[in-house]
Amino acid sequence: MNDASKRSLSGDAAVSEAAAGAILTIDLGAIRENYRRLKARLGGVRCAGVVKADGYGLGAAQVASALMREACDIFFVALLAEGIDLRKAIGTGPDIYVLNGLPPGSEPEARAAGLCAVINSGAQLKAWRAAAHGAGRRLPAAIQVDSGMSRLGLAPAEVETLEGDSSAFEGIDIRYVMSHLACADEPRNPANEQQRLAFERLRAMLPEAPASLANSSGIFLGERYHHDLARPGAALYGINPTPGEPNPMRPVVRLQAKVAQTRRVEKGTGIGYGHAYRAEGPLSLATISFGYADGWLRRSASAAWFEGVRLPFLGRVSMDSVILDISALSPGKLREGDLVELLGPSQSVDDAAGHAGTIGYEILASLGPRFHRRYINR
Structure with a gap:
């Protein structure tokens, strides 16, 4: 188990304050306030918490536990290993989705941990369907489609082959059809509307299910992008989801x-x-x-x-x-x-990122395990 996993599961800092060369203070109260601000902007739309990369370097277990106090019960991680660790840390109850999909042959591990697969390809769909058949019950999943980012998700041609084929989803409890915005932090970029329209077209070919498109910046694009579930990550951790404008989030x-x-x-x-x-x-x-x-x-x-x-x-x-x-x-x-x-x-994190010619995500995710981590406002 890596240092980040140990830190997440222990619930306490792995390095004492006296022994550490530096101290990282994480304000869990600010994370909760940021979640409330995003929820307020979403109205009645559900709001998940993205805690991949060990909660953007700040401790997935601690962040998820704080968000659960705000009634957040849906979390997204990137990797199966992250999902397994998070399940051990926060227990049963919340849904945990694995954004990058399940590696071939890992379906039994995901099922045993009670995780929800994000299905990104025909091969993953077939494997999760077989896992459901073996389990003798329906297994939860989100179907991700590629609406224009060319990163993850069923390609349009794959979606078209599935249209009207009800047998393709036998045994799968489709909780969401989802996609990801490539340019949401550029509100005037026409790619946002192009992706939204592509998403609407593709999800219409799949079994009817709630939809999820908006990431942190996507929440600020307006109601047309909100659908049924938003998936903020960076904004929860105080990174500005509206570059070029005042940051609506509290520093963390x-x-x-x-x-x-x-x-x-x-x-x-x-x-x-x-x-x-x-x-x-x-x-x-x-x-x-x-x-x-x-x-x-x-x-x-x-x-x-x-x-x-x-x-x-x-x-x-x-x-x-x-x-x-x-x-x-x-x-x-x-x-x-x-x-x-x-x-x-x-x-701020965004200030530091600007000096480095990068983004706040990289600054936070790069912070290493040698710090004493001090969690306040638990």
Whole structure:
């Protein structure tokens, strides 16, 4: 079992605060509030919780447990292993769907864990139908169609061959027909309406069932995209689902790293690997216990904060450490063991992603297992 799975199943941080080089604080109350905000926008439409990739790196079990307190009873993971771990963590009751489908031969494991298959191909449909026959009962599933993203789901030609063939779905309890939007975070992109229309055409060829199309950003495209079930992920974790506009979500994470050492250097001193930076004058430096082994990409945001003061990175991000310029602070203000902020009020996840030329999803999902994880507002 990997570290993320251990963390999810234990319900507690795997690394003590004293032993860790950095602390990741996760506000479960903010996640619940974000779910409520999305529900309010959806009106009476049901709302699932996407907790794949160990809850976007924040702990699938803890996130799902928090959402269950908001009456969320449908969860989506990416992989079968994630679904099995989540079922062990949250128990029976909620539906858990495996977005990437079931690998060939894994159907008995999925059935034993009480998981719902997301069927993405004719071969997966045949295998789940056979599993239902072997079990002697109907098995739950969502049928995913490819409405234009070319990633997962039954291709239009496959759907057309299934039209009117009731035997193709014998033994399968079709809970939803679903698809995924490729450009929902670009509300003016014509691909959104093209996909919606394609989805409507394809699901009309399949047995009648509730529909699901909207992801986080899709919820903000309007009622035509809401259907019967929305599947937000990123917005739950505080990532802005409406890029270019104010973030309607509450921030969820705060990341702080410990100061390992401070020093003074003189003009001309080489700093970090390759002496990628040379001091242009006398400087005060601090080295923090945090680096790319913790998931902070070398191209990510290049500053930390202490009491609202920006502390630039100097030189390259190392595996386990980063050097900060703390000259803006008064001497002795920052000491060994103090915490500086990488994510939080001074720099959001989306801010950090913008500096790195990536998206908030990658920032969160990259955060490693070495942090002490502190869950607040349980």
